Amino acid sequence: MFNRDSIPIGIILGILIPVIGYYFWSSLFELLGQAGIMNPDGFSFTWRARTTSLLAICMNLIPFQIYKNKRFDKSMRGLIFPTVLFVGYWIYHFRAALLID
Numbered sequence: 001m002f003n004r005d006s007i008p009i010g011i012i013l014g015i016l017i018p019v020i021g022y023y024f025w026s027s028l029f030e031l032l033g034q035a036g037i038m039n040p041d042g043f044s045f046t047w048r049a050r051t052t053s054l055l056a057i058c059m060n061l062i063p064f065q066i067y068k069n070k071r072f073d074k075s076m077r078g079l080i081f082p083t084v085l086f087v088g089y090w091i092y093h094f095r096a097a098l099l100i101d
Helices: 006-036 049-056 061-070 073-093 093-100
Strands: none
Touching: 006 049, 006 061, 006 073, 049 061, 049 073, 061 073
16 A cells, blocks of 8 residues: 555545554553553543543644655645644634633
8 A cells, every 4th residue: 555656545544544543552551551551530530531532633744744854745635634634623622722721
């Protein structure tokens, strides 16, 4: 998938990577909590959801950098569309928690 320069490939990866990343990070936080390594009691109520979502969105930086190094401009453009939508939704969804904390 990383060897084609096309906007649809970038859009597909831009959607799939954060979705998969969200489940990865939420599972990791859950495992760390069960193992007693991370204690979520000291954090605000929405901390875990905000952090997990933000880390999942940031995982789009990995294929973006790969496409940048290969000079696949179309794939980079395709990757940006869903990333901007995810960031916009993240800001909208957590706007109250961002202004209070």
